[in-house]
Structure formats: C-alpha cells, structure tokens
Amino acid sequence: MEIMSIAVELVVGYFALLILTKILGKTQITQISAFDFISALILGELVGNSLYDKDISVWSILAAISIWGFLIFSTEFFTQKSRRFRHIMEGTPAIIINKGKIDFQQLKKNHLDLNQLQHLLRAKDIFSVGECEYALLESNGTLSVIKKSIYENVQRADLNIAPTRVSLPLSLIVDGEIVYDNLKIVHKQEDWLVSEIKKHGFQSSKDVLYAEWKEDEPLLVQGY
DSSP states (O other): OHHHHHHHHHHHHHHHHHHHHHHHOTHHHHTOOHHHHHHHHHHHHHHHHHHTOTTOOHHHHHHHHHHHHHHHHHHHHHHHHOHHHHHHHHOOOEEEEETTEEOHHHHHHTTOOHHHHHHHHHTTTOOOGGGEEEEEEOTTSOEEEEEOGGGSOOOGGGGTOOOOOOOOOEEEEETTEEOHHHHHHTTOOHHHHHHHHHHTTOSSGGGEEEEEEOTTSOOEEEEO
C-alpha cells in the first residue's frame, strides 16, 4: 500500500510540475536566473520530501505546488511591470571587459575569478583576452562578447557580395515517422515525399531514419 501511495504522489507531482512549467513559460528552463534556480530547487523539494512523509496527502502536495507556483507567477508578473523590481530580483548585466581591459572591481563584485572568465571566453571562441573589446556577464551567468574589429569574422557586406536567400531547414521524416506539420509548411504532399525517398532507394518512410528539406536543395535522406 505504501508503494502505491508513493506511486500516486509521484504521478500527481509529475503532472503538477509539468503543468506549472508550461504556465510559467520556457524561460524557467532556457534562461535560468538565480531566482529561477531557487524556485526549481524548492519545487523539487516540495514533491521529494512529501513522498516519504505519511502525514502529507496528495492534496497537500497540490496545494504547496499551487501556492509556490502562484508566488513565482506573481514575481514574474511584477518583474515585467517594474524595472526596479526586475533589477532587484533578476539583477543586471555587468561589463567585465571594457574597451579591451578587464574590470577587476566587477570581477570581485560578481564573484568571478580570472580562470572562470577565461573559461567563459573560450566558450565564445576567444582564447586570448586581447581579442575581446567588450564582455558582459548576463544575469543568468552567460557571457556576451564583442570582439575587437581586427578579430571579427569577415561579413558578406565587407566584401560587397550580394546576399543570398535564407531558408529554414525542416525535418520531414524522423525515426521513420512523417512530420506532417512540417510537410504542410513546405506545401508538399505525402505522395511527393514518398516519391523523393524512392529516388534514394527507400520504399517507405519506415526505412528512413531522417529526411530534411531545404529550399532549392535536394532532399537530404538517410536510412538506418
């Protein structure tokens, strides 16, 4: 009976957290700040601790998650409305490298050492501080950089090369399954797709691991 009780609480907690994440939005995951990190930890603790506490019911779990979710939602609402409140809760970017020089005071203020700074720069394909003109430490801990002009990649505009049309590649078959939503986007029919994969020696979409469409290019098809 105890195992069944734990299973029920797990299922309820799982779906409650899933729904809460959908309500709060993708930024809870993709752009996690210090506040979001704490929120995620507490949500996990609310469910985790309740699993082995016999005095806590499923309704208590739902109530705790709902109240905490309301607090997070309210905080996000006020951070969108008030710049000052946003500054307090989420912080602001800090200029770590300014005009090619490291700002030591900003490093200390943000508890960042030189080895960590070098690591963040290498993640941006900058292996020497001398290549960087500006570096901003974002509120979520990532680093945004602007290279010195001499180290920047050459752009088409610099060489007076005419721009080409940009298109978005779309997956039409994934693991043998046709992605009909993408097929509609490219204005193609299933018969056309089957005909195209047969040109590559496949008789059915089930034989195809991956098929990708890109405008003005042949269909990319790969089997298992």
